[in-house]
Each structure stands twice: as structure tokens, then as C-alpha cells.
Amino acid sequence: MQFYSTNGQSPHASLEEAVMTGLAPDGGLYMPERIPVIPRAFFNNIGEMSVSDIAYIVATTVLGDIIDASELKQIVFDTFSFEIPLHRIDSDIYALELFHGPTLAFKDVGARFLARIISHFSHPGSKAVNVLVATSGDSGGAVAAGFHKVPGVNVFVLYPERGLTAVQRHQFTSLGDNVYPIEIMGTFDDCQRLVKEAFVDKLLREEMHITSANSINVCRLLPQMFYYYYGYSQLLRNEDVAPADGAVISVPCGNLGNLTAGLLAMRMGLPVKRFVVANNINDSFTRYLAGEDFEPKKPQRTVACAMDVGNPSNFSRILDLYNGDRDSISRDMKGYALSDEKIISAMKDVYSRHGYLMDPHGATAYEALRENLAPGEKGIFLATAHPSKFPEAVRRATGTAPQSIIAATTGNPDIHHDTPRITPSLLALKKVLLSAL
Numbered sequence: 001m002q003f004y005s006t007n008g009q010s011p012h013a014s015l016e017e018a019v020m021t022g023l024a025p026d027g028g029l030y031m032p033e034r035i036p037v038i039p040r041a042f043f044n045n046i047g048e049m050s051v052s053d054i055a056y057i058v059a060t061t062v063l064g065d066i067i068d069a070s071e072l073k074q075i076v077f078d079t080f081s082f083e084i085p086l087h088r089i090d091s092d093i094y095a096l097e098l099f100h101g102p103t104l105a106f107k108d109v110g111a112r113f114l115a116r117i118i119s120h121f122s123h124p125g126s127k128a129v130n131v132l133v134a135t136s137g138d139s140g141g142a143v144a145a146g147f148h149k150v151p152g153v154n155v156f157v158l159y160p161e162r163g164l165t166a167v168q169r170h171q172f173t174s175l176g177d178n179v180y181p182i183e184i185m186g187t188f189d190d191c192q193r194l195v196k197e198a199f200v201d202k203l204l205r206e207e208m209h210i211t212s213a214n215s216i217n218v219c220r221l222l223p224q225m226f227y228y229y230y231g232y233s234q235l236l237r238n239e240d241v242a243p244a245d246g247a248v249i250s251v252p253c254g255n256l257g258n259l260t261a262g263l264l265a266m267r268m269g270l271p272v273k274r275f276v277v278a279n280n281i282n283d284s285f286t287r288y289l290a291g292e293d294f295e296p297k298k299p300q301r302t303v304a305c306a307m308d309v310g311n312p313s314n315f316s317r318i319l320d321l322y323n324g325d326r327d328s329i330s331r332d333m334k335g336y337a338l339s340d341e342k343i344i345s346a347m348k349d350v351y352s353r354h355g356y357l358m359d360p361h362g363a364t365a366y367e368a369l370r371e372n373l374a375p376g377e378k379g380i381f382l383a384t385a386h387p388s389k390f391p392e393a394v395r396r397a398t399g400t401a402p403q404s405i406i407a408a409t410t411g412n413p414d415i416h417h418d419t420p421r422i423t424p425s426l427l428a429l430k431k432v433l434l435s436a437l
């Protein structure tokens with residue numbers, strides 16, 4: 001299996017090159033050159049399989065010719081060291097709870113897998129690998145936890161000065177060791193742009209080996225396919241009749257990484273009726289689906305802050321998957337853009353009817369799904385974070401804030417790197433990166 005760039009200018013790359021560089025030299029995103037279809041027999045007893053078993057089979061189908069089977073199995077089993085339960089909310093709506101990992105967000109899956117793949121490819125005695133990650137909320141913590149104390153790897157977390165909750169920030173500023181937070185006086189899109197600029201900077205590339213742990217890295221993306229299959233397998237266990245055409249799956253979208261992984265899973269043969277794209281008011285993709293031009297905007301702050309993305313980076317992958325054909329894209333998915341009020345009221349509604357607390361991102365997906373689902377259909381929404389990561393939203397929805405979970409997360413509150421705070425310029429970033437080494 002080789003990987004090509006969505007910009008089409010760079011030569012094809014091996015998995016090692018794609019993972020270790022993050023972004024293709026032409027600035028495009030890497031895509032697998034083939035999307036293998038999983039044999040139908042896999043679905044016969046999928047209902048009895050564990051998440052790790054399922055992940056292992058899907059992983060082998062894609063990466064089996066690159067990584068030795070026993071090692072791939074180890075990587076997959078280490079990645080999924082936590083449960084991903086499917087929880088029934090309404091008679092026709094289920095939550096796929098992706099937040100039982102160490103930093104309580106779905107990004108643990110991609111980050112843990114990527115960390116293990118990077119270790120697999122890093123050679124003893126060679127130069128340290130420097131992992132750059134821009135975070136709008138949850139990536140920073142997940143990537144930092146995934147790589148914390150991994151020998152030969154440094155992690156630089158770029159985060160915007162405003163918009164993260166204290167818990168989110170704490171998850172990567174408290175670790176120390178090889179984890180370096182950098183506060184950017186700008187927005188998440190500034191952080192993301194800086195990471196991209198750093199990659200194409202000649203001097204930096206010569207001085208240090210850098211790669212990205214954002215969902216532009218193909219190994220963040222691939223493992224996110226696995227839990228779509230597991231959600232389906234649990235649906236079969238719960239429902240008497242197997243929905244052969246699959247469920248409607250609602251995805252809370254920011255950079256569109258999770259959605260892209262779902263689309264890849266569908267291409268590989270997973271039955272999915274359609275996708276629901278759940279946006280907050282940062283809705284450039286939803287507008288595109290509705291027929292408008294794709295027009296990146298400055299992100300606006302919302303209660304679902306991990307989705308405050310104005311220029312979603314995986315848009316180019318989705319275009320690539322569909323050869324730029326908007327009609328076929330729109331056949332497979334429908335977009336919704338929800339205001340903060342709607343998100344909070346969905347949290348309130350489900351909490352009062354079922355005593356089930358959703359986080360604002362999951363709530364966005366729940367509400368979009370509820371509006372989209374037709375009678376007789378089954379729906380699954382991705383619950384991407386634990387509600388206690390968003391105490392202010394929970395307080396607005398229920399009247400009481402959840403108990404602090406800081407103690408339960410990784411990290412020691414007493415350790416602090418002297419966090420640099422810089423203007424959103426490549427020059428300022430370079431200074432910090434080069435001086436850390």
C-alpha cells in the first residue's frame with residue numbers, strides 16, 4: 001500500500017514517509033492509493049467480536065502488507081485499551097461513546113495509534129522526532145498523553161490563547177518531560193496554519209525532524225475507521241433485525257477527520273445508510289453541502305469549541321474521495337448547523353428525559369440526527385467527549401457543574417513548563433522550536 005497527495009504534485013509515499021512527514025511536500029494530504037473492500041464474510045459474525053478484534057481485521061486489510069501481523073495486532077490492542085460502548089438513548093437513537101480513553105475524548109484513538117506507529121518507525125540512535133500538533137481543544141491532551149515519555153519523541157502543542165477549557169489545557173500543560181505547550185496569540189486556524197508553514201520551511205526541516213499529529217496525519221485518520229465497524233456490530237447485537245443498509249450515522253464535525261474516516265469505512269464495505277454532518281455555527285462544510293461555494297471563514301467561538309474550525313483541513317480529502325463531485329457527496333450526507341442555544345437545549349432535553357448527560361459536541365450530533373432521522377430508521381451519533389470536560393456547558397444545561405475530573409486525568413498539576421506565548425508568526429514559532437532542542 002502506498003499513499004498519494006491530494007495535491008497530486010508529490011510522488012507517492014510509503015506509509016513510513018507519510019507518517020513521519022505528516023503533510024506531503026506539495027502541501028497536500030496523504031490518501032491510501034487503494035481502498036480495499038473487506039470480505040463480506042467478515043460481517044457474518046461481527047456481532048460477536050470485540051473492538052480490538054474488529055480493529056485488527058480492518059487494520060490488516062489496509063496495512064497488512066506493510067506491518068507484520070503480530071506487531072500490528074499489538075499496536076491495535078494497545079490502542080484500544082478502553083471500552084467503546086453503544087448506549088441506547090431513544091428507541092431509535094444510540095450514542096457511540098468514544099470518550100472512555102485516558103483524556104476522555106475520541107482523539108485518544110487516533111493519537112494512541114499514531115504514537116505506536118511512530119515508535120514502530122523510529123530507529124534507535126537516529127535524530128529525535130518532533131511532533132507538532134495544533135489543538136482546538138482535545139487533540140493536544142490526547143496527543144500529549146499518547147506520546148508522553150516516549151523515548152526519542154518531543155511533542156509541541158500549539159493552542160489558541162482563548163477557547164480551551166481549563167481541563168483541556170491542563171491535560172497537556174501539566175505533563176512536562178517531552179511535552180512542550182506553546183500558546184499562540186491567535187485562533188485555532190492560526191495554530192493550524194503555523195503547523196503547515198513549519199512543515200514546508202526549509203531551515204526547520206534541515207534542523208529538526210518534524211511531523212504532525214493532527215488529523216492531516218494519515219495514521220490519525222485510519223484507526224478512526226475501526227470504531228464505525230464496532231458501532232455497527234453493537235447495533236446488530238441490540239436490534240433483532242439486522243439493518244442491512246446500516247444506520248444513519250451522525251458525526252460532530254470540526255476538521256472533518258472523523259467524518260472522512262467514516263466515509264473510508266463505508267467505501268471499505270461498512271453498511272451505512274447515510275451520514276449526518278453536525279456543525280455548530282462554523283458551518284462552511286454544511287453550506288457547501290447545501291449548494292453554496294466552499295468558503296473558509298474566521299472561526300467563531302461556541303460551546304462546542306473543538307468544532308470551532310473555519311477552514312476544515314480534511315475537506316480536500318473528501319473532495320478527493322468523490323473526485324470533486326458535489327452531487328455524489330451530497331447524496332451520502334446531509335449537513336446541519338446548530339446554534340449554541342440548540343446544543344444546550346438538546347443537552348437539557350436528553351438529561352431531563354433520560355438522566356443521560358451529553359457533552360456539547362455529542363449533543364450537536366444527537367440533535368442533528370434527531371432532526372434528520374426518518375421513521376423506521378436507526379441512528380448512531382458519535383459521542384466524542386466526556387461531558388465533564390465541559391463544565392460550563394453542563395452547568396448551563398442542567399443547573400449544576402459536573403464534579404472536577406482533573407484528578408482522574410493524566411498529569412501532575414504541580415509540573416509546569418514555562419509556557420511560551422507567541423504571536424502567530426512562523427518566525428516566532430521557529431525561535432521556540434529551535435531553542436527547545
Ligand SMILES: *Cc1c(COP(=O)(O)O)cnc(C)c1O
Nearest residue numbers: 138254255256257258306361384
Ligand atoms: C476534535 C473534536 C471534534 C471534531 O472532530 P474532527 O475530526 O476535527 O471533525 C468533535 N468533538 C470533539 C469532542 C473533538 O475533540
